[in-house]
Amino acid sequence: MSSAATARRPPPQRPVIAVDAMGGDNAPREVVAGAVRAVREHGLRLVLVGRTSELAPMLAAEGANRELPIVHADESLAMHEGALAAWRRARSSVAVACKLIRQGDAAALVSAGSTGGVVASSTVRLRTLPGVLRPALALVLPTVPRPTILLDAGASADAKPEMLVQFAHLGAAYARIGHGIAEPRVGILTIGSEPGKGNKLARKASELLSAHSDEAPSLDFRGNIEGHDLLAGLVDVVVTDGFTGNVALKSVEGAVGFAFEEIRAALTSTPLARIGALLQRKALRGLRARFDSDSYGGAVLLGLNGTVVIAHGASHARGVAQACLLAHDLAAGRITDQIRRSTASLSRAPSWLHRLGQSDE
Amino acid sequence: MSSAATARRPPPQRPVIAVDAMGGDNAPREVVAGAVRAVREHGLRLVLVGRTSELAPMLAAEGANRELPIVHADESLAMHEGALAAWRRARSSVAVACKLIRQGDAAALVSAGSTGGVVASSTVRLRTLPGVLRPALALVLPTVPRPTILLDAGASADAKPEMLVQFAHLGAAYARIGHGIAEPRVGILTIGSEPGKGNKLARKASELLSAHSDEAPSLDFRGNIEGHDLLAGLVDVVVTDGFTGNVALKSVEGAVGFAFEEIRAALTSTPLARIGALLQRKALRGLRARFDSDSYGGAVLLGLNGTVVIAHGASHARGVAQACLLAHDLAAGRITDQIRRSTASLSRAPSWLHRLGQSDE
Structure with a gap:
């Protein structure tokens, strides 16, 4: 796990945030601009996920090729695509970003794609934390x-x-x-x-x-x-x-x-x-x-094995940068571990467990 | 029924509205003032329901004893009283007003009492129209x-x-x-x-x-x-x-x-x-x-044998008068009969009935 890996190094490295470069009404241009801003203004560690042929020239234009690695993804979720379509597309930029999290190469995902699509795609790919019923x-x-x-x-x-x-x-x-x-x-x-x-x-x-x-x-x-x-x-x-x-x-x-x-x-x-x-x-x-x-970074999907921040679909560069900063803060604060601990304590409380059985009506 | 009775007379008399004089933050003073206004400005036919000893002097002060009959009710629902208490109090002003409707002496009820109390009290006393599951x-x-x-x-x-x-x-x-x-x-x-x-x-x-x-x-x-x-x-x-x-x-x-x-x-x-x-x-x-x-008269409880208009608890005279006007329009338009007709047609549609059976999960 990346958190264990970073814990070995003094000082701990910042967690890596995977940014879905293809999601959002203004993608990829504003997403790339926001990511560059997040790296330069806030010193975050990001990877861009999306079509290399589109993203590389944009990074070059910003002189940011070295600061921002690209992980290629063939496909992207259209803003109108529903949950089912999102769930199926294994090569979408969201799906590839989830894969990075599963492999321990990223700690969080930021996307300005359609909420339904990102929720469906990341829920099926990251899965809920042990004991968490639903995100x-x-x-x-x-x-x-x-x-x-x-x-x-x-x-x-x-x-x-x-x-x-x-x-x-x-x-x-x-x-x-x-x-x-x-x-x-x-x-x-x-x-x-x-x-x-x-x-x-x-x-x-x-x-x-x-x-x-x-x-x-x-x-x-x-x-x-x-x-x-x-x-x-x-x-x-x-x-x-x-x-x-x-x-x-x-x-x-x-x-x-x-x-x-x-x-x-x-x-x-x-x-x-x-x-x-x-x-x-x-x-x-x-x-x-x-x-x-x-100005407030977006919605957060909680309860999965990895942090997912969903920026507003109409986000501009500043909104994307804020979402990256929020994802970074949550990943650095180990929110996933914290949630794992607090939900684990749930199933240990005896009368809670008792009541839980009764309530299943 | 009062609607049948009024139909016999040319021209039809205006329907009678029973006003709960004891309900509301500003009751009975503002309710009485609103009722007087409704009678004088809009020519409505109202009865005030509440404690005669309190209401008669207020009407006298407005010189309105002849315009507004009082029907006595011993008790009133307090603004904080819940549904259960409201349901029990058979001698509350709301309960007495409902009795007037059941007897055909009034066509509608107006109250600025607590929504929960008025809903509970009038639902149990007026009952739902035939075929209507809930108000x-x-x-x-x-x-x-x-x-x-x-x-x-x-x-x-x-x-x-x-x-x-x-x-x-x-x-x-x-x-x-x-x-x-x-x-x-x-x-x-x-x-x-x-x-x-x-x-x-x-x-x-x-x-x-x-x-x-x-x-x-x-x-x-x-x-x-x-x-x-x-x-x-x-x-x-x-x-x-x-x-x-x-x-x-x-x-x-x-x-x-x-x-x-x-x-x-x-x-x-x-x-x-x-x-x-x-x-x-x-x-x-x-x-x-x-x-x-x-300015808009209040909420209306629909689906009962009688029209119930619930004015805002903080209503002043103008709000009470607007609520009376709304109750009059609904009663004069025979909303109860209209609803009876449209819900009766529901149970006649064969495939609707078929689906209704299936949906009971």
């Missing part, structure tokens, strides 16, 4: 003073209560290593603030999480979170199934976009208001930057 | 040029695919009668734009709705809707289960509130920006009014 996709909401992590954002549409308990651990590990939150507070997304509210899945998961956090105080479970609290920063990690999580995240995105657009229209609806808008240009620009997907 | 709570999103109706917003947390098909009919009837949308377009809330995406429930419901709208062209089913399209006005009715619907609606509410607050902060962050904000005061005020719950 979860974690996304970051731009709350202040610190971000809120929501998972699962869509990797597993039909979940079981035990999976949600595991997602709590995956999310807590990500909050610690990816966002420097020492003791992440975890909540479950449901439809009522009191215990016992919600649908069957949320009620059961909440019960398991309460029992579990009594036994394993490493998990700071704070109970129920409602939709209107997603941006209120009440907890650091919000756990839910992939269907509800995806609907909630897209509802938030849509509503924030809608509100901005409505306010923009209102602010320029009269000549006086337009003068006002001119005076506020700088303040509004700062706000927009916080909601810009290029 | 659904419909809420209006302030899209332009016409509103979007989302249901179920939380009445039934664990739903079956067949219920979602019924919700489509309930929502379409509400769109036609409550919002004057002649041929409402219906979509299902899920997590992908292509058919076959989503969790098991949404996939199966989507399949049933497609098959069903081929057979019953009265339902214009337009397929999948994602979270970010909730405010885009792509369809007039968005169907989902009560858990997902409640999470989505609260996520939208929270995100719009968050965006407004952030923009307000950005607009007043520098002296120049503050001058700009002054110039825009009027434009922003107009926008805020569109998102004000007092």
